[in-house]
Amino acid sequence: MSEYRIQGATGEWEVVIGLEVHAQVSSNAKLFSGAATAFGAEPNTQVSLVDAAMPGMLPVPNRECIRQAVRTGMAVSAAINRWSRFDRKNYFYADLPQGYQISQLYHPLVGEGAIDIEPEGAEPKTIGIERIHVEQDAGKLMHDQHPTMSYVDLNRSGVALMEIVSRPDMRSPAEAGAYLRKLRAILRYVGSCDGNMEQGSMRADVNVSVRKVGQPFGTRTETKNVNSVRFVEAAIAHEARRQVEVLEDGGAIVQETRLFDPDRGVTRSMRSKEDAHDYRYFPDPDLLPLELDDAFLDECRASLPELPDAKRRRYEEGLGLTSYNADVLTADVETARWFEALLAEGAEPVRAANWVTGELFGALNRLGKGIEESPVSPVRAAGLLALVADGTLSGSLAKQVFEAMLETGDDAAAIVEARGLRQTSDTGAIEAEIAKVLAANPDKVADYRGGKDKLFGFFVGQAMRAMGGKANPAVVNELLRKALG
Numbered sequence: 001m002s003e004y005r006i007q008g009a010t011g012e013w014e015v016v017i018g019l020e021v022h023a024q025v026s027s028n029a030k031l032f033s034g035a036a037t038a039f040g041a042e043p044n045t046q047v048s049l050v051d052a053a054m055p056g057m058l059p060v061p062n063r064e065c066i067r068q069a070v071r072t073g074m075a076v077s078a079a080i081n082r083w084s085r086f087d088r089k090n091y092f093y094a095d096l097p098q099g100y101q102i103s104q105l106y107h108p109l110v111g112e113g114a115i116d117i118e119p120e121g122a123e124p125k126t127i128g129i130e131r132i133h134v135e136q137d138a139g140k141l142m143h144d145q146h147p148t149m150s151y152v153d154l155n156r157s158g159v160a161l162m163e164i165v166s167r168p169d170m171r172s173p174a175e176a177g178a179y180l181r182k183l184r185a186i187l188r189y190v191g192s193c194d195g196n197m198e199q200g201s202m203r204a205d206v207n208v209s210v211r212k213v214g215q216p217f218g219t220r221t222e223t224k225n226v227n228s229v230r231f232v233e234a235a236i237a238h239e240a241r242r243q244v245e246v247l248e249d250g251g252a253i254v255q256e257t258r259l260f261d262p263d264r265g266v267t268r269s270m271r272s273k274e275d276a277h278d279y280r281y282f283p284d285p286d287l288l289p290l291e292l293d294d295a296f297l298d299e300c301r302a303s304l305p306e307l308p309d310a311k312r313r314r315y316e317e318g319l320g321l322t323s324y325n326a327d328v329l330t331a332d333v334e335t336a337r338w339f340e341a342l343l344a345e346g347a348e349p350v351r352a353a354n355w356v357t358g359e360l361f362g363a364l365n366r367l368g369k370g371i372e373e374s375p376v377s378p379v380r381a382a383g384l385l386a387l388v389a390d391g392t393l394s395g396s397l398a399k400q401v402f403e404a405m406l407e408t409g410d411d412a413a414a415i416v417e418a419r420g421l422r423q424t425s426d427t428g429a430i431e432a433e434i435a436k437v438l439a440a441n442p443d444k445v446a447d448y449r450g451g452k453d454k455l456f457g458f459f460v461g462q463a464m465r466a467m468g469g470k471a472n473p474a475v476v477n478e479l480l481r482k483a484l485g
Contacts, residue, residue, distance in 0.1 A: 004172030006210065008244045013210045015240040016217055017170035019232070021183060022225075023072075023162045023193040024137070024201035025065045031136045031160035032059030032102065039199050043142070043153035051158040053097035058286050065160035066290065068192040069109050069134050070300045072162060075190045075307055076129055076183075078113025082292045084133075086284040095139035095152050103135035103163075105281050109290065115186070116309065117178040127179050128167030137161050162193070168207065168217065173233035180204060180229050181331075185308050188333040197227045204232050206260075208239045210247070218243070219253040223260050223267050235260040239267045311336060319349040328357050334372045345382030352385060359399070363406055376405050384412040396469045397421050421470065430475055433466040434459075434483050448484055459484065 005012040030037060033050035050057045073080050085107040088100040110132035118124045139157040143150045164183065170176045184202060187193040195202050204227075209220035221243070223235045238260075243253050258267040306314070308330045315326040329339045335356075342352050360381070364374060376384075384402060387393045393401060393416065404415045416422055437459060438445050448455040463476050 004174070005213075006240055006244050008248050010248055012213060013240075013244045014213050015171060015236065016168050016209045016211065016220070017172075017176050017236055018168035018207040018220075019166045019170070019176060019179065020205040020207065020222075021164040021166075021180070022137075022203050022205070023164060023187055023195075025068045025134075025160035025162055026191055026193055027062060027064045027068065027160060029062055029064075030158040031062050031065050031134065033158055035158065037159050039196075039201070041155055043151070043155060046155045047157065051097070051154055053099075059102065059284075061287065061290065062160065065134065066109065067296075067300055068160075068190075069132060069162050070292070070297070071190050071304060072164075072187065072192045073110030073113060073132050074301055074304060075186050076113040076115055076132075078129055078132065079111035080292065080297060081107065081109060081111055082297075083107065083289055084109045085289045086287045087281045088284050089135075089279045089281055091279055093138065094150065095141050095154070095157070097139070097154065097157060101136060101138065102284055102287070104133035107289075108133035115179060115182055117175065117182050119172070119174045119178040122172075122174065125169075125175065127169045127175075130165045130167055132162050132164050135161050135163060168209075168220075173236040176206070176236055177229050177233045180232055182308070184229075185331060185333065189305055189307055189336075191305075197229075200227060203227045206232055206235050206239070208236055208243070209253070210240055210243045218247075219255050221253065221256055221258050221267075223258045224270065226260050231260055231262050234262070234265050235267055238265060242267065308336075315349075315353075319353075321350060321353045325353040325357050328361075329353060332371075334370065338371045338374070338378055341378035342381055342385075345379055347382045347385050348389060351389065352382075355381070355385060359402060363402070367406075375409055376402070380405060380411055387412055387416065391472065392416065392422055394469065394471075394473055396464075400469075427475060427479060430463070430467065430471050430479055431483070433471075434463050434476070434479055437462045437466060438483060445484065456480070456484070 005014060025031075027037060029035065030048070030051065033048040035048040035051055036046045038046070050059055070080055084104060086102050087105045089103045089105070090100040092099055108131045112131070113129040115127050115129060116124060117127055137156050137159040139152055139154040141150050142153060145151045166179065170179060184195040187202070188195045193202055197203060203225045206223040206226055207220045208223070209218040211218045221239060223239060226232045226235050239258070246253060254272065256272050257270045259270045260267050312326045312330040315321045315329060316323060321329070328335070330336050339352070339356055342356070343349060360371070360374065360376070364371060367375075384398060384405065387401070388395070388398045401412050401415050401421060404410065404419070405412060408415070441462070444455055444458065448459070459480050460473070460476060463480060464471055464473065
């Protein structure tokens with residue numbers, strides 16, 4: 001794929017992209033209180049006195065939230081800061097009860113790291129991560145509950161967020177999409193965020209600027225709270241084009257916050273961009289600095305699972321899978337877990353990988369289900385593959401059995417016995433059917449013997465049909481060659 005460029009009236013422009021991803025930390029309690037974090041609860045039913053900013057209430061850091069952020073930093077090879085500090089970010093908003101947000105500006109928990117991406121059709125690339133800091137989320141305003149008033153739901157207030165800030169290293173919507181998918185995969189493998197963008201537990205602020213190739217960075221805009229990979233790519237494409245048009249018309253880009261309208265595929269201005277001094281940051285006087293000891297860091301490091309890149313290498317180099325299958329099977333943690341469970345049942349890796357990426361994924365797409373909802377478990381899938389491996393089932397019979405398993409949930413062996421689907425290698429029965437096929441097609445037999453070798457496939461198909469698909473294909477091939485010879 002050629003480099004992504006925007007062609008304007010004055011020549012080519014390059015787009016410069018950085019992402020600030022807000023990822024909700026997977027924890028049962030909020031960052032500074034014991035209130036629950038479950039999604040979908042009735043409004044204002046998961047709010048402690050701390051979350052509601054009642055007088056005299058003091059925040060207490062949740063160790064698990066800090067642990068998850070540190071583990072995330074380790075998973076992206078980032079520097080972990082043994083000493084970090086919480087700051088107050090002061091601004092007024094109706095869903096921010098304290099009148100400030102507890103965040104980390106000057107001394108974040110996690111420093112510089114990197115993520116390797118492989119955009120489709122382009123060269124692999126490393127995207128730098130500037131920092132990961134921990135902060136509390138605000139509440140939520142609901143504007144559609146009353147004709148003249150907005151309601152406030154504080155269930156989300158105080159929920160722990162990781163803000164993962166990239167370097168401005170991306171140069172196309174495709175690179176940004178690849179980065180976001182890879183980051184989401186890592187978070188889900190680590191278990192520090194469920195990555196559910198539809199529910200808002202992962203969302204991206206998209207920083208975009210344009211410049212002529214080789215020139216200094218231009219003025220950037222920030223498009224807030226984009227909640228899908230597809231929308232991030234669309235927001236970048238539109239915003240970059242808009243900026244080029246503004247500049248080529250003699251205008252100037254204003255540093256501002258914008259919103260993305262997914263229905264129209266456009267960004268629109270929200271407010272002028274504030275600088276850090278506008279928020280009057282200062283150290284939170286109610287919270288001591290965080291100091292991490294060796295035992296805590298060792299425990300975090302030891303708890304990390306095998307990550308996507310390492311698993312993909314193992315699948316290719318250790319199990320002999322194709323690069324494509326290894327990519328597909330490691331792209332999402334649920335798929336990887338399902339495949340690992342299948343291997344644990346003794347399935348042969350290459351055959352299992354081909355079956356999962358072909359038959360299973362095809363069926364799940366038809367059913368509109370994710371792999372974690374598969375009607376066929378890894379144990380039962382291993383049973384089906386074992387029947388193919390030992391010759392009980394041919395490939396076509398295995399497809400029939402699999403469809404029956406999807407419908408009934410029954411074991412493959414039970415379906416084979418109940419429906420009489422066992423493959424046969426009875427040479428006498430197969431030879432008899434082959435003789436009938438050849439007798440019914442004397443002209444084609446003559447053509448084959450006259451040199452039209454491609455007709456062999458026709459005879460195989462006819463013989464298999466005559467045997468109801470239950471003949472062993474290898475035996476059919478062998479006996480046909482003998483009969484035709």
